[in-house]
Amino acid sequence: MEHQLVLGHRGEPGMIRTGEEQAVVEAIFSIPENSAHVEKFDLRSKLEESGINISDELIVRCLVSRKGRQKRYINGVSVTADFLKKVGRQLINIHGQHDNQSLLQVSSHLDFLDGYGRLFPLRRQVAETHQALQVAKKRTEGAPKTIC
Incomplete structure (x- = not known):
């Protein structure tokens, strides 16, 4: 314990x-x-x-x-x-009898692939860029719309 x-x-x-x-x-x-x-x-x-x-x-x-x-x-x-x-x-990392069960969890598949391809830094960069895009979209939605 x-x-x-x-x-x-x-x-x-x-x-x-x-x-x-x-x-x-x-x-x-x-x-x-x-x-x-x-x-x-x-x-x-x-x-x-x-x-x-x-x-x-x-x-x-x-x-x-x-x-x-x-x-x-x-x-x-x-x-x-x-x-x-x-x-x-x-x-x-604690390994046990049923460790192979994580292979069946769809939620962990991307982690396995990204780890194998050493893509975690790129994945983090994509997530940050996506978040910045979402912030920019919210800012433009709140901006007044003017037509010339």
Whole structure:
């Protein structure tokens, strides 16, 4: 259970040692150089956008208090459980008996192909361009229409 804390899962006061006020779980991860991965989540850029200084490793620290309050940090910066779950998916690969099932999930097919073709940077660029186009369309729709 404790190892799941560093992946964004909730802890329980029962995991705190007798006589202590809180439990602290800490893990150190090496960050792969090319971190663009599945689920359209670029690890390095998301960490930088969140103000998290990154080097070659990430230090994930989770605190669980007796009152049930929980805090999570990446390299000393407070993060949400949801954000830590997204980051955790990029840091750990757990393989099991039914790993082949992901091959049957249509939602993962593009990720496999783009990963094989090393197209994640291009895919990100296309998404950014598409978003800029949508913003421009909304601006023009709101502009007054004049006919000369």
